[in-house]
Amino acid sequence: MSNVITASKLTLAYDNGKNEIIKNASFRVKKGEFVFITGPSGSGKSTLLKALYGALKPKSGILEVGNLDMSSISRSKLQKLRSKMGIIFQDYKLINEWTVEKNVILPLIISGYNTEVQDTQAKRLLRHVKLTEQAHRYPLELSGGEQQRVGVARALSKNPFLILADEPTGNLDEYSSNVIWDLLENACSQLGSTIVVVTHRIPSIFNIPYRQLIIENKGIYEVH
Amino acid sequence: MKSIKNHMMFILPLVAILMGIEFFLVFDRVTNSYEQRLKENYSILVVSRHQIDVDTFHRIDKRISNVEEIKRQNIADKIAKGMGDISGSDLMRALPYFYALHLNSYLAEDDIKDIKERLLRYRDIKRVETFGENHNAKYNLFIFIKTIFWVFASLMGIVSLFLLIKQMEVWQMAHMERMRIMEIFGAPMMLRSGVLFKMGLVDAFFSTLISGVIFYSLKEWAQKSGIPLLESKYELLFSFSDMLILSSMAFGIVIIAVIFVALSTKEVRE
Numbered sequence: 001m002s003n004v005i006t007a008s009k010l011t012l013a014y015d016n017g018k019n020e021i022i023k024n025a026s027f028r029v030k031k032g033e034f035v036f037i038t039g040p041s042g043s044g045k046s047t048l049l050k051a052l053y054g055a056l057k058p059k060s061g062i063l064e065v066g067n068l069d070m071s072s073i074s075r076s077k078l079q080k081l082r083s084k085m086g087i088i089f090q091d092y093k094l095i096n097e098w099t100v101e102k103n104v105i106l107p108l109i110i111s112g113y114n115t116e117v118q119d120t121q122a123k124r125l126l127r128h129v130k131l132t133e134q135a136h137r138y139p140l141e142l143s144g145g146e147q148q149r150v151g152v153a154r155a156l157s158k159n160p161f162l163i164l165a166d167e168p169t170g171n172l173d174e175y176s177s178n179v180i181w182d183l184l185e186n187a188c189s190q191l192g193s194t195i196v197v198v199t200h201r202i203p204s205i206f207n208i209p210y211r212q213l214i215i216e217n218k219g220i221y222e223v224h
Numbered sequence: 225m226k227s228i229k230n231h232m233m234f235i236l237p238l239v240a241i242l243m244g245i246e247f248f249l250v251f252d253r254v255t256n257s258y259e260q261r262l263k264e265n266y267s268i269l270v271v272s273r274h275q276i277d278v279d280t281f282h283r284i285d286k287r288i289s290n291v292e293e294i295k296r297q298n299i300a301d302k303i304a305k306g307m308g309d310i311s312g313s314d315l316m317r318a319l320p321y322f323y324a325l326h327l328n329s330y331l332a333e334d335d336i337k338d339i340k341e342r343l344l345r346y347r348d349i350k351r352v353e354t355f356g357e358n359h360n361a362k363y364n365l366f367i368f369i370k371t372i373f374w375v376f377a378s379l380m381g382i383v384s385l386f387l388l389i390k391q392m393e394v395w396q397m398a399h400m401e402r403m404r405i406m407e408i409f410g411a412p413m414m415l416r417s418g419v420l421f422k423m424g425l426v427d428a429f430f431s432t433l434i435s436g437v438i439f440y441s442l443k444e445w446a447q448k449s450g451i452p453l454l455e456s457k458y459e460l461l462f463s464f465s466d467m468l469i470l471s472s473m474a475f476g477i478v479i480i481a482v483i484f485v486a487l488s489t490k491e492v493r494e
Contacts, residue, residue, distance in 0.1 A: 053408065055408075076412075078410075079410040080410065081410070082408065082409060082410030083409065083410030083411075084410075085410075087409070093405050093408065094405075095401075095402045095405055095406075096401075097402065106405075106406070106409055107409050107410075109415075110406065110409055110410055110411045110415060154409075
């Protein structure tokens with residue numbers, strides 16, 4: 001199976017390369033895999049995720065996402081790559097002035113889909129995340145769990161080849177967390193999306209096979 | 225309600241800027257009209273031994289725009305009336321030629337002196353009268369008024385610029401998060417800023433309309449105000465061509481503001 005992510009001797013750093021967070025790390029993520037990246041607070045989990053969606057340029061080494069070199073990727077290619085990804089954030093990153101429905105179809109708006117497709121997809125996704133009733137409400141009128149479901153629906157709206165999730169249940173109660181994990185499991189098993197989740201704790205009940213990578217002492221290691 | 229407030233927050237400073245520009249246009253027209261009147265009423269009197277044609281005067285100094293020959297017959301007749309034993313035709317032979325020279329702009333005292341010297345260097349010209357003292361007093365008053373208008377317009381411009389920068393900061397704050405989120409999901413700059421362009425252009429249209437209506441109403445009021453000075457010059461207060469200038473300025477300001485906001489919210493790749 002082809003690799004969706006390839007990292008080889010990857011070093012990520014801030015402050016113009018002075019502050020190294022990850023050093024000489026190598027790992028691969030294959031198409032259709034569900035991967036948890038764990039590690040203690042401040043170990044560099046979110047930094048790695050930023051590099052995966054192109055917000056942080058590698059200091060050295062190789063990082064390829066969807067066969068594109070993230071060290072030398074142009075702005076327009078990065079925009080295209082991001083439009084094919086789904087990204088979920090701990091703080092949801094919803095547009096508060098937009099309705100739930102419009103937030104969900106943001107990736108479709110960006111890709112220029114016509115309104116008919118947007119409407120159909122919005123209805124399907126909101127039904128999928130059980131937020132049909134909230135379609136015309138605004139994010140700040142929803143609970144944290146509901147907002148994160150909007151975030152997941154948005155990430156799924158274009159059947160992305162890769163979903164990146166940064167602590168998606170970090171701010172949620174157990175019930176809401178389970179709903180989010182179910183949605184991500186389904187995306188992986190039914191849509192075939194590759195999913196990389198950064199989290200400090202893997203859920204106790206998880207129904208599909210997954211891999212775990214751990215970030216420790218600036219390195220990334222496979223947990224067997 | 226929130227949407228109206230958001231629009232008003234942009235429309236009001238833009239109207240202030242446009243009113244500043246319109247004030248400047250009005251002041252410019254008023255001072256130009258005043259300058260034109262001063263210029264038309266002012267002339268240099270030249271006394272010459274022989275007749276001089278217009279081209280010769282233009283060759284002497286390019287700033288001479290118009291030459292009016294004062295009819296010698298009238299002067300001769302007036303003088304002859306007071307001197308019974310001398311005929312008008314005899315006087316005509318002895319009389320020099322008189323010219324009133326009009327200038328292409330209202331000039332400073334030094335420039336007038338310079339023209340006088342150039343004229344006196346011409347062999348046929350015997351005398352040049354510039355009415356310097358009277359001219360200088362009017363000129364200084366005119367410059368004083370014009371300077372006050374310029375200072376006022378500049379101050380309006382500076383205040384407007386601060387308002388604009390302040391509004392840009394408000395825009396930046398209000399839309400930064402949305403634009404950043406859109407960028408994360410791969411939106412190009414034009415799409416990210418689309419909402420700002422749309423909002424800004426609608427506001428620019430309404431701001432131009434409001435400013436135009438205010439000055440048009442002022443013009444209508446001035447026409448029927450009963451104040452002679454305003455009634456005679458009411459047309460200077462507003463011209464429909466001003467709408468073209470105001471709308472160009474409004475749309476220009478909006479486009480610059482949106483590009484400024486869009487560029488300043490561009491995600492930095494660390």
